[in-house]
Amino acid sequence: MAEIQLRNVGKRWGSFVGVENFDLTIADKEFLVLLGPSGCGKTTTMRMIAGLEDVTEGEILIDGTTVNDLEPKDRDVAMVFQSYALYPNMNVYENIRFPLKVRGIDPATHDAKVRRASAMVELDEFLHRKPAELSGGQRQRVALARAIVREPNVFLMDEPLSNLDAKLRVSTRAQIKNLSHELAVTTIYVTHDQIEAMTLADRVVVMKGGVVQQVGSPTEIYDRPANAFVASFIGSPAMxxxxxxxxxxxxxxxxxxxxxxxxxxxxxxxxxxxxxxxxxxxxxxxxxxxxxxxxxxxxxxxxxxxxxxxxxxxxxxxxxxxxxxxxxxxxxxxxxxxxxxxxxxxxxxx
Missing domain, CATH: 2.40.50.140 (Nucleic acid-binding proteins)
Known part of the structure; x- marks a missing residue:
């Protein structure tokens, strides 16, 4: 179980407000999308959950435990970044395996875990290749497999599709949707792409200027936008x-x-x-x-x-x-x- 609670969470740098009074409970196994334009606070919110940014005010709880002061490695979360962040000197197999080595997981289990994760993202035939020999879509799938192999309580995905071309975005989005169903792990996904939000999310949080504008299912937000900003941001074309x-x-x-x-x-x-x-x-x-x-x-x-x-x-x-x-x-x-x-x-x- 991995319920996440954000209790009036805020982030400030001096007089600049990055996130203000973010108050939300994310249910166990829920797929939550943080949606908004660049600079709206969505990535900052995710980084606070991961422990990569300190919380200025409020509390973050995972499974009822306050994690404000816990190191990222102790929060049992796995992150997938926009930039893939793969090790160029390691092949795909070793890139996927790396989190198991770092966390001291029994080496006897590594091969089975790596192959299970690679099969989920259809990478079996590329395990011997280096990242430089892969396409952008394949590299992103390596990053996904590396997160999956950890078997974390929470997946955090920061604009994982934004570096892919339009066709790859569609196929990789479908893969993420299927994975979320198969793995049933609490997932927080950051994007500025409302189509990703509408197709992937159980619930969407629309943000602007560090402030939550509306929280609801994709259908609720599409049919009854809370304000003109949400109306203008959701839909293709926008309202x-x-x-x-x-x-x-x-x-x-x-x-x-x-x-x-x-x-x-x-x-x-x-x-x-x-x-x-x-x-x-x-x-x-x-x-x-x-x-x-x-x-x-x-x-x-x-x-x-x-x-x-x-x-x-x-x-x-x-x-x-x-x-x-x-x-x-x-x-x-x-x-x-x-x-x-x-x-x-x-x-x-x-």
Whole structure:
């Protein structure tokens, strides 16, 4: 069992706040993703759990034991880094075996443990090779196997896929997903890639400026973002956000008029997902504007228009054809709209 508790954990360097009041319990065997842009505090949070950064305030508990003062080696966690951190003079077999030697594990068990870990990440045919002879994806799998062989209580993964190309990211992501199911070990995974977060996580923690913005399942965060920042960060494409004014239940902005809203009069930000809207007949929709750009995605065509300073997108059928500058009409039912406070971005109306 490896339940992790972060009790009002904070990290400061002088007057700079890296992480503020992080309070969360991570369940045994849970796959938790820390998601946010660069500099939001997600890696710092992971490094505090690992013991690589000191905690300025608060407590970190693993299995009910406070670990603030424990050395990294005594916390029974295994880390997988973005940079692989392999030993270039050792072959794959010895790289995977190294944690067993360092921890004084019975040498008679090493071969079986190494081969079990390498089989899990499909490295058996590469055990004799040096890291320089491997591709980026293979090196990352060596790093994964080296963490697996430890049989730790907790896996910590810091952007492990960011150095891989798009195709390798997809296949390695699937491998990590399968491994997490097979190993059933508490895992904390740091990424700025919301697709990784949505596909891997049991729960996602969205962070900004060292502060937790929302915690929830991928579905909860996608369907009911807590604020405009979360809405803009989750989804591919991100949620469309438009600034405008509501009067008597009608939202008005440049090229836009949406009626039937349950919202107070005054300025607010309105959001909707590209896949929830659709193209309408001429002048029959709630947005009527010239096409700014068209993107053919294969399964759909992404049509974008400008609304004030915002670029607003809608998914059209893959057969849709038009030219930039042609006027389109976009249908946005009021029930698909998300409303946010114009000043602080907080969600309105539950």
């Amino acid at each position: 469309n956000l438009m600034k405008g004014t509501v009067s008597a239940g009608t939202f008005i902005a440049e090229h836009v008029e949406i009626t039937g809203l349950n919202a107070p009069d005054g300025p607010l930000t309105l959001g909707f997902r590209a896949e929830d809207a659709s193209l309408a007949g001429e002048a029959q929709g709630q947005i009527n504007a010239p096409i700014y750009t068209l993107e053919l995605l294969g399964d759909a065509t992404m049509v974008s228009v400008r609304v004030g300073e915002a670029l607003v997108s809608v998914k059209a059928d893959k057969t849709f054809r038009a030219a930039i500058g042609d006027t389109v009409s976009i249908r946005i039912p009021s029930e698909i709209c998300h409303l946010f406070n114009a000043e602080d971005g907080a969600r309105l109306g539950g």
